Amino acid sequence: MSLPGEFEMIRRCFAPLAGPGSLSLMDDAAILQPRPGWSVVATVDTVISSVHFLPDDPPDLIARKALRVNLSDLAAMGAEPLGYLLVTAFPVDTDEDWVARFARGLAEDQAEFGIGLLGGDTSATPGPLSLTITALGQVENGRALLRSGASPGDRIYVSGTVGDGAFGLKLAKGAGTRLSPEARAFLLDRYRLPQPRLRLGRRLVGVATAALDVSDGLAADLGHICKTSKVGASVEAVRIPLSSAARAMIEAREASREEALTGGDDYELLFTAPAHAEPALAGIAAELDLPLTRLGEIRAEPGLAVIDESGQPLPIGSGGYRHF
Ligand SMILES: [Mg+2]
Structure with missing residues (x-):
């Protein structure tokens, strides 16, 4: 992935994933408003190429599994999802088609689970692909499943x-x-x-x-x-x-x-x-x-x-x- 096209590519692939509270990914941070009497539940997971998936696995499935394992942690707490934050480090030779397929996988699951992207960060890396997702959810005060x-x-x-x-x-x-x-x-x-x-x-x-x-x-x-x-x-x-x-x-x-x-x-x-x-x-x-x-x-x-x-x-x- 080469600069300066990188930011344009990210904008094209990830901006359409922006969800409620994300301020269209244009501000410094997202704003969440849990329902009155509900608590925010947060969980994070990182997956790394060759450790958690194979480098030639389909990009849409890599994205969806990374998102789903986080949603599974929200499920385990009894929470309903509010959205997620995404941090990616793409190898320098990643092409736009790969990133577009990756983003399409996220879009598919966003539709399935009724959530949107709240924010994130991306960089190019000389190392393997790494992907960190933070999922946020909400549950009634004091009622989370522990x-x-x-x-x-x-x-x-x-x-x-x-x-x-x-x-x-x-x-x-x-x-x-x-x-x-x-x-x-x-x-x-x-x-x-x-x-x-x-x-x-x-x-x-x-x-x-x-x-x-x-x-x-x-x-x-x-x-x-x-x-x-x-x-x-x-x-x-x-x-x-x-x-x-x-x-x-x-x-x-x-x-x-x-x-x-x-x-x-x-x-x-x-x-x-x-x-x-x-x-x-x-x-x-x-x-x-x-x-x-x-x-x-x-x-x-x-x-x-x-x-x-x-x-x-x-x-x-x-x-x-x-x-x-
Ligand atoms: Mg768990």
């Missing part, structure tokens, strides 16, 4: 299916050649284009006692809830909800049920709720047409126990993706 609210006796639930993201990544790396084209496409899509569960997060406000989005793997993320809530958990492996594509991959012996438990990147919501919330949750699942599966129970004793069909504990190691 990780710290789980109590012994609460039930543990997860939305959708688990393991698809991790299995999709395996496919992207060359596994799964015996799967049907449909199963392959499903798993790759789940890996490349996660669904932030924003509507579910909103509906869980006042219902769930603790929540997070599954990004480190179900086992590790349940561990985060337990640690923050100072409780333990027991999960029945047979209850883990698997997609038919994930099941096909396990049957073809190209992946295991344990990998579904410990793989990251599903961006489903994992949450706890008291037993009396069961009918409310059944109503929410029907309303959103999204399965909410009960996995097990929060216990007072610390630690995570995963029990197999015969009641024996499964070894799951330390579980989950480690960032460092």
